[in-house]
Amino acid sequence: MSEQRQGWTREQMAERCAFDIPNGSYVNLGIGIPELVADYVPEGRELIYHTENGLLGMGPSPAEGEGDPELINAGKKKVTLNPGAAFFHHADSFAMIRGGHIDVCVLGALQVAQNGDLANWSTGAPGAIPSVGGAMDLVAGVRTIYVITQHTTKDGTPKLVESCTFPLTGVGVVKRIYTDLAVVDAVGGHFQLVELSPGVDFDYVRERTAAPLLPIVQGD
Template sequence: MNRLSRDQMAARVARDIPEGAYVNLGIGLPTRVANYLPHEREIFLHSENGLLGMGPAPAPADVDPELINAGKEPVTLLPGGCFFHHGDSFAMMRGGHLDICVLGAFQVSSKGDLANWHTGAADAIPAVGGAMDLAIGAKQVFVMMEYLTKNGECKIVEHCTYPLTGIRCVDRIYTDLAVVDITPDGPIVREMVAGLDFDALQTMTPVRLRMLEEVV
């Protein structure tokens, strides 16, 4: 089955981030989006450890160990970028000042509930970070994840079985197989990878899907 690579997924997310947007990229997979933002658009990347105006990952020779994102990965700072207190950074997140956040996920429900900080396993290390603040504070929440788990289970579910990060907060899901909008009427498939048809996607998904063409 044809699938998008993680870098192709990041490039797909980047296409939908508009000019002038203030954006937080969550730890892990979403950080790759920074490397694919169109150069002709002015987009302001925020990190909860106190950065605004981040650029793409640096070349190995340009790594500054004191310039990192919330995931402790080296980043660059664009002209006009700035640093500020951790508390001020969370005030931006909680105060509704971010247009978009891009988060990873273990599960997303058909109503847009998000589970991305803990699997509930006894030996798993919880990692809330700023995810809860972002999920309720950003104007739009994009999720970036593989469609299926390593065991072949769909991550889009009727009801999340993992501890929740946020309730009815997800607007759009970007995966290696499809882009899915979460709407009041349920998940709507916006696009699919080449070679995948709707019936095959529905077969692997435990919730009812609809194609965008059916509702526009």
């Protein structure tokens, strides 16, 4: 058994992120924990989900054994349609992304640097099959990029770093990071603590962050 994990669960990280997404946003959710964000949209808000393989108005997964293998999301899982959904081809889908028409994108990360650099597509390990998908297009074109990730890897290595050692996905693109321990902004070239998860203190997070971490700015 490793050290008992403190802080937010995956679901709570997703819920905390969902809280920050404005009503009416067009949103692209990456694969993994970001997908959970759709389950925690606060009541009274409507978001429209974009999936880059060619659908706006993506709904939840169908019941087990149902659905259409030709109605899938970017993770190649079966999905459903919400009222008002639209299909389009790949070049149009990425025109929405690159052209700045998608408001928010939530992605996973291998590393995030204090200047907002993101590495999330390759560890550069020998023998790895390099696969980039749409991540570089998303970070180049979507106005607000959020990251949801565990604060450290399973062996305790910090994922929030001074500068990324893995190959980059984009330069200076990440605005806010939601981890199991904290909400952290990448702003002005530094990590700025925004919120601590319950029961976690500043030093605990700082020790697990491989770059300077500015304390929470107290409001008046």
